[in-house]
Amino acid sequence: MDQKSVWIGTSWKMNKGPAEAIAAARALESFQPPKGIRSFVIPPFTSLRDVCSVLEDSALLVGAQNMHWEDSGAWTGEVSAPMIAECGASIVEIGHSERRQHFGETDWTVNLKVRAALRHGLRSLICIGDTAEEFEFGVSQETLARQVKIALHGVSRKDLGQVMIAYEPVWAIGSAGRPAEASFVSGIHTKLRAVVRELAGDTGVRIPLLYGGSVSQANIRDYVALPDVDGVFVGRAAWEPADFMTLVESVSGVVSRKIAA
Numbered sequence: 001m002d003q004k005s006v007w008i009g010t011s012w013k014m015n016k017g018p019a020e021a022i023a024a025a026r027a028l029e030s031f032q033p034p035k036g037i038r039s040f041v042i043p044p045f046t047s048l049r050d051v052c053s054v055l056e057d058s059a060l061l062v063g064a065q066n067m068h069w070e071d072s073g074a075w076t077g078e079v080s081a082p083m084i085a086e087c088g089a090s091i092v093e094i095g096h097s098e099r100r101q102h103f104g105e106t107d108w109t110v111n112l113k114v115r116a117a118l119r120h121g122l123r124s125l126i127c128i129g130d131t132a133e134e135f136e137f138g139v140s141q142e143t144l145a146r147q148v149k150i151a152l153h154g155v156s157r158k159d160l161g162q163v164m165i166a167y168e169p170v171w172a173i174g175s176a177g178r179p180a181e182a183s184f185v186s187g188i189h190t191k192l193r194a195v196v197r198e199l200a201g202d203t204g205v206r207i208p209l210l211y212g213g214s215v216s217q218a219n220i221r222d223y224v225a226l227p228d229v230d231g232v233f234v235g236r237a238a239w240e241p242a243d244f245m246t247l248v249e250s251v252s253g254v255v256s257r258k259i260a261a
C-alpha cells in the first residue's frame with residue numbers, strides 16, 4: 001500500500017547525454033533501496049530508452065520529464081505518452097514550474113497531460129508550486145489547491161491511484177532557491193492532504209505527496225519524517241548516482257519508524 005511507501009526520486013533535468021546517462025544508470029542498476037522506499041530517476045528524452053533498458057530489472061522506476069496530451073500528430077518537437085510508454089518508462093513528470101515559467105504550461109495543459117498519461121498507464125507525477133509573490137501575499141494554499149483541483153479535474157477516482165503530487169515551491173528550486181522550512185511544508189502538506197482526500201472520496205486511495213526544492217543531505221530527513229510527506233523529489237543533490245544512493249540510504253531509519261507508526 002502506498003501509504004506504507006516513501007518515494008525518493010530525481011530528475012536529471014537537461015543534464016546527461018546518452019553516454020553519461022547510461023553510465024549513471026549502470027551505477028544505479030544494482031542499487032536496492034531500503035525497505036519501504038520506492039526510487040525513481042527521470043532522465044532527459046534522448047536517454048530515456050537507454051536508461052529504461054539498463055534499469056529494466058532493477059529496483060528503480062524510470063520516468064520522463066514532460067509529454068504532449070495528444071497521442072500523435074503535427075506537434076513538432078513534442079513527445080507523446082505512447083512514445084514514453086514504448087520506451088519502457090512508467091512515470092511522467094507533468095507541470096514542473098520550469099515548464100510553467102518558460103514554456104507556457106498552464107493548469108489547463110497540465111490537466112490535459114495528466115488525463116492522457118493515465119489513459120496510457122503512466123503514473124503522473126504532477127508538480128505544483130507557489131511563486132515567491134504568492135508566498136509573500138499569503139496565498140500559497142489557495143494557489144496549490146487550485147493547481148491540484150484543475151490538474152485532477154475529470155480524473156476518475158480509480159485513476160487517482162496512479163497519481164503522485166510534488167509540492168515544489170518555485171522559490172525553493174535551484175541554486176538561487178532556499179529550502180522551505182519543514183514546519184511550513186508540514187502545514188502545506190496537511191492542507192493538501194485534505195484536498196486530495198476529498199477528491200478521492202471513500203476509495204481509500206492515498207495520493208503520495210512529495211516535497212521538492214533544494215532537498216539535500218542536510219534536510220532530507222526533516223522532510224521525510226513529516227506525517228503528510230510521502231517522499232521527496234530531488235534535483236542537484238541527487239544527480240550523481242553515489243549521492244542519490246547516499247540520500248536514499250540516509251532516510252532508512254526515518255522511513256522504518258514511519259512505516260511502523
Ligand SMILES: O=C(COP(=O)(O)O)[C@@H](O)CO
Pocket residue numbers: 010011012013096127168172173174175177212213214215233234235236237
Ligand atoms: O526542481 C526540482 C528540485 O531541484 P533542486 O535542484 O533540488 O532545487 C525537482 O523538480 C527535482 O528535479
